Amino acid sequence: MSYYKKIIQDYISNNKESAIDLLKQLVMENSVSGNESRAQALVLEKLRELDMDLDVWEPDIEELQDNPYFISTRENFKGSPNIVATLKGTSGGKSMILNGHIDVVPEGNIQQWTYPPYSATVKDNKLYGRGATDMKGGNVSLILAMEAIKNSGITLKGNVYFQSVIEEESGGAGTLATILRGYTADGVIIPEPTNMKFFIKQQGSMWFRLKVKGKVAHGGTRYEGVSAIEKSMLIIQQIQKLEQIRNERIEDPLYDGVPIPIPINLGTIHGGTWPSSVSDLVILEGRFGVAPSERLEDAKEEFENWIKEVKNLDNWFVDNPVEVEWFGARWVPGSVEADSELVQTLQRNYSQITNQNPVIEAAPWGTDGGLFSQVLEIPMIVFGPGETKVAHYPDEYIDLDQMFLAAEIIACTLIDWCGVQDQNVGEGAYENKEVL
Amino acid sequence: MSYYKKIIQDYISNNKESAIDLLKQLVMENSVSGNESRAQALVLEKLRELDMDLDVWEPDIEELQDNPYFISTRENFKGSPNIVATLKGTSGGKSMILNGHIDVVPEGNIQQWTYPPYSATVKDNKLYGRGATDMKGGNVSLILAMEAIKNSGITLKGNVYFQSVIEEESGGAGTLATILRGYTADGVIIPEPTNMKFFIKQQGSMWFRLKVKGKVAHGGTRYEGVSAIEKSMLIIQQIQKLEQIRNERIEDPLYDGVPIPIPINLGTIHGGTWPSSVSDLVILEGRFGVAPSERLEDAKEEFENWIKEVKNLDNWFVDNPVEVEWFGARWVPGSVEADSELVQTLQRNYSQITNQNPVIEAAPWGTDGGLFSQVLEIPMIVFGPGETKVAHYPDEYIDLDQMFLAAEIIACTLIDWCGVQDQNVGEGAYENKEVL
Numbered sequence: 001m002s003y004y005k006k007i008i009q010d011y012i013s014n015n016k017e018s019a020i021d022l023l024k025q026l027v028m029e030n031s032v033s034g035n036e037s038r039a040q041a042l043v044l045e046k047l048r049e050l051d052m053d054l055d056v057w058e059p060d061i062e063e064l065q066d067n068p069y070f071i072s073t074r075e076n077f078k079g080s081p082n083i084v085a086t087l088k089g090t091s092g093g094k095s096m097i098l099n100g101h102i103d104v105v106p107e108g109n110i111q112q113w114t115y116p117p118y119s120a121t122v123k124d125n126k127l128y129g130r131g132a133t134d135m136k137g138g139n140v141s142l143i144l145a146m147e148a149i150k151n152s153g154i155t156l157k158g159n160v161y162f163q164s165v166i167e168e169e170s171g172g173a174g175t176l177a178t179i180l181r182g183y184t185a186d187g188v189i190i191p192e193p194t195n196m197k198f199f200i201k202q203q204g205s206m207w208f209r210l211k212v213k214g215k216v217a218h219g220g221t222r223y224e225g226v227s228a229i230e231k232s233m234l235i236i237q238q239i240q241k242l243e244q245i246r247n248e249r250i251e252d253p254l255y256d257g258v259p260i261p262i263p264i265n266l267g268t269i270h271g272g273t274w275p276s277s278v279s280d281l282v283i284l285e286g287r288f289g290v291a292p293s294e295r296l297e298d299a300k301e302e303f304e305n306w307i308k309e310v311k312n313l314d315n316w317f318v319d320n321p322v323e324v325e326w327f328g329a330r331w332v333p334g335s336v337e338a339d340s341e342l343v344q345t346l347q348r349n350y351s352q353i354t355n356q357n358p359v360i361e362a363a364p365w366g367t368d369g370g371l372f373s374q375v376l377e378i379p380m381i382v383f384g385p386g387e388t389k390v391a392h393y394p395d396e397y398i399d400l401d402q403m404f405l406a407a408e409i410i411a412c413t414l415i416d417w418c419g420v421q422d423q424n425v426g427e428g429a430y431e432n433k434e435v436l
Numbered sequence: 437m438s439y440y441k442k443i444i445q446d447y448i449s450n451n452k453e454s455a456i457d458l459l460k461q462l463v464m465e466n467s468v469s470g471n472e473s474r475a476q477a478l479v480l481e482k483l484r485e486l487d488m489d490l491d492v493w494e495p496d497i498e499e500l501q502d503n504p505y506f507i508s509t510r511e512n513f514k515g516s517p518n519i520v521a522t523l524k525g526t527s528g529g530k531s532m533i534l535n536g537h538i539d540v541v542p543e544g545n546i547q548q549w550t551y552p553p554y555s556a557t558v559k560d561n562k563l564y565g566r567g568a569t570d571m572k573g574g575n576v577s578l579i580l581a582m583e584a585i586k587n588s589g590i591t592l593k594g595n596v597y598f599q600s601v602i603e604e605e606s607g608g609a610g611t612l613a614t615i616l617r618g619y620t621a622d623g624v625i626i627p628e629p630t631n632m633k634f635f636i637k638q639q640g641s642m643w644f645r646l647k648v649k650g651k652v653a654h655g656g657t658r659y660e661g662v663s664a665i666e667k668s669m670l671i672i673q674q675i676q677k678l679e680q681i682r683n684e685r686i687e688d689p690l691y692d693g694v695p696i697p698i699p700i701n702l703g704t705i706h707g708g709t710w711p712s713s714v715s716d717l718v719i720l721e722g723r724f725g726v727a728p729s730e731r732l733e734d735a736k737e738e739f740e741n742w743i744k745e746v747k748n749l750d751n752w753f754v755d756n757p758v759e760v761e762w763f764g765a766r767w768v769p770g771s772v773e774a775d776s777e778l779v780q781t782l783q784r785n786y787s788q789i790t791n792q793n794p795v796i797e798a799a800p801w802g803t804d805g806g807l808f809s810q811v812l813e814i815p816m817i818v819f820g821p822g823e824t825k826v827a828h829y830p831d832e833y834i835d836l837d838q839m840f841l842a843a844e845i846i847a848c849t850l851i852d853w854c855g856v857q858d859q860n861v862g863e864g865a866y867e868n869k870e871v872l
Contacts, residue, residue, distance in 0.1 A: 216828070267712055268708030
């Protein structure tokens, strides 16, 4: 282990409490979409302590909305600032973007939580709360990694851009805004909760809305109407079939352990206005998974054509076609080669620190990483602390040891990737400065 | 045809315009539950012209709520008056209640209406609008019947009670209030839209609510959750099976032409909170049809047990049973014997006036008539103008000629039933006073 990496390890080991405090404060601020400002204020306070160059702005929807990758359900981003903090390098090294989102999904049914979702309760070295794992824990890993470098007096050659962005849970408008503002780099790490696995491919997704029509009638003579609820059942079955067909096509061994690599999730259903009337409209909303290598447009077309086909199963749909609408959130799929320098560098540090090889998988969900892959076309990897399966669930938690481990691996990767200034020669030279 | 009946016929023939005007005004007042007062004011104005004894009151929910037949979603009936107008007989005749409800169901999707629902547009001798057939047209038939008797100088022996009640569409609290206030009679006619058929039996119904549980998860790993939407599909199929079983039991030949004598209508479905989360709750609401001879309690028990049985089809329901709740509206089933004096008297007048025998059927829906059948245990028949199938639909309309025909048949039935005062002997004697 290099001299610098030992310093990093020691720093993190000696500064766990303040990192836990930061995470607690972040989790206690419910930062659902539209409500991110107080959590961002906490992030800013921390970044100011690190003396980084700060760029704080509310993304301008007017500037974003003509971009084909822009999607949002919001009318503006007033009160929802993006932050990019730059740890400036001396020059000559590769640059890195460290990207994490500050927004969280709603807590859902509060009855299902053991501890209140914004209490940030710590128990058995786990911190519980909405956003703990998705992804305030990952954000703290990033901040702690930079803090360890900075406060240990290590000067990097390449720039590090820490991005605390809004709107990841609703389609990535925050990260897109950083790209349109001109931020780019030679690589990107996104510490979404992979449970320390390397997600080198990621599922994309789009939200859809289906309007299934019926014909109203009195419930007592319901045979004179056509129930949109009954017709919806056929549509749901069709969607289940399409999901099966699409997933049978996925042959990438990275998806071997994943029951449904690209799921179609029906998330909401709303129909009918009166218990004793036949419903004439049901609205279904869901999330359509897109394969890492699939074009969004192709995925849309397949879904739309499939839904049109129901007219061959039920004549009702000939004159009453189901309307398909794409709305709200959308995540661009993404991928990076396993033998790319970014993956190799992260992998080397992971193995040195943990004495194990990382598990490399394809992600069952999208992240803002797709935007870096497809808009900027720069290498991007998703790797972070926290269990994927607790994200968006009640009793979401993060294992604090994983958070510190991720911070160490990322800090050491930055040292390799960006290079350290006060060395005689180029990259890797400091590897000789072994610890006693 | 008797002298009096010819007078009635002539009166109605000469006073169609004012009756159409009254119906227009009534339809133009949207009188959904909670909004009945202006329509009732129009009724009152008309009844005052007829110099009837008026009883106008807002039912007191405190007095009603302990009655086992009471059901309502409202907290009080402020601003929603009931009206009972008495056409006092001289004595010695049988009395009759003429019952009609003033409340209407909401207009639904306004795009589906050819004419605006509260415009009361007349075209090809049909008047279009919400409530035209269900049942303001029937109410105008009743008022016109009484007006013809009164303004023709005919004095009845028995009392006629005209009831313009609230809340029929939500379970009958208005009619129950008339019963608890002491109103009763020897017979009841309710001119709901039967398209001039005699409905001597009627389906009862109750509203139910089902809570189907799931387990939340991120949509990208939806296989880690349990979709309440998918589980609801099984519940819907189960309900369809129960509907089939219950209807196979119905052997009454009166239901021969009815595809589903006692339907179970699933009217609303609401579930999920986020397109990319697995939904953990779906709420289904509907209307459970009850056979004319069935006890409400037995019907409830069968449904609840059937829903419990789903645990044998899917283990999920063992630990996550579907909750069943009975709420909102409920209509008591009812029936009257075909050879009862009420049915026979109405039938004789129907045949004399139309030169045809009436079609006698069982109603596919409930009315306030069940309360007269089961609470007061007095003979009650549902017979009125307007097509059943347009009730609760867009483009609801009433055939104006049917409205006048119903008024004539009902007026003539009152003459027979209540008796006319200025005759030498008892009932039927005036039949000798033939028209020249």
